[in-house]
Amino acid sequence: MAVLSTPPQQYAALTRFLHWVVALMVIATIPIGVIMLQEGLSRSTQDLLFILHKNGGVIIFLLVVLRLVWRAATPAPALPASVPEWQARVAKLVQGALYGLLLVMAISGYIRVRAGGFPVEMLDAIGMPSLVPPSEALAERAQAVHATARFPLAALILLHVAAGLKHLVARDGVFGHIWPPLGR
Template sequence: METINTHRDRYSAVAIVLHWLIAIALIVNWRLAEAAEHLEGPAAAVYMNPHKALGITVLVLTVLRIVWRLVNPPPPMDPNYATWERMLAKFVHAVFYILMIAIPVLGWLATSSYGFGVDFFGLFQVPALPVANDPDAGKWVIGLHKTLWTPMMILIGLHILGALKHQFFDKNGELGRMIPGLGRR
């Protein structure tokens, strides 16, 4: 396992792997939900069962990422960033973590409100949360779960645009901090 190195300018290998696993899982999960949107019954379950399992995966990976970040702080930001850029980056990351916890927990809570656990890719059953069997509450919670995806998409867009701005306009090699094989300036 890597040790803390406060003088490095790249994220650790663990942080990079967790970042990309979560990013891929979020994109795949969004596509699974979109595919199931207008289906019902067994046809919807083909997409929703892996969607729920992947949601649990995002939750676990996010908790691991937060723990890793607390134990192994990220490299410092470029000192040339404007104050607003630093503040926006910190805000976006904080809200990312909140949403990457809240969205899967709400999905799990909604599923639990219908009296079900989550089948984790056929390997084991994640038990339902200890909540009342209340489909009306489940509908409301799943609505919130879906609604929170809009700010997540906006944040993903801001995150990508920010990284591209720093890489191609500021030419500071920002992508090299998180993409293996890319060098820094």
């Protein structure tokens, strides 16, 4: 039916809501990850930042998975004709890479912590056992992945946010695909 096949004007409400919750959490989690490793922090500050980072990262993982499922189940809005084909292709690639890198960051962080024998407080509280065996070698490899993947993640976030702001200023309707997070 024509009505059903017409692309919507916006992403589904849950997709929009999760986009902004995940965006805020990621934008907080990256600096927390860097700051918590600095010398000279008091023990209690460092512990608090580690707890926020690890558990926040697990929540990001769960929200990204939920988002991917919901995104697959609901139609996406079409880009306006004013967006050149190459830009539409780059945007799709960047958005896919953002999802992928968030999963890589969360999974490598989890493995680094669990293989190293450290707690993930939220998961310990619900009695979830570690999904990986204790192994220093595995922990080190996961740490290397975690420390490396942050660079492409940060670069793509900057590119994505710059493109988002460009659409906001151009008022071409693309920003309205993902905004507001609630309602409409």
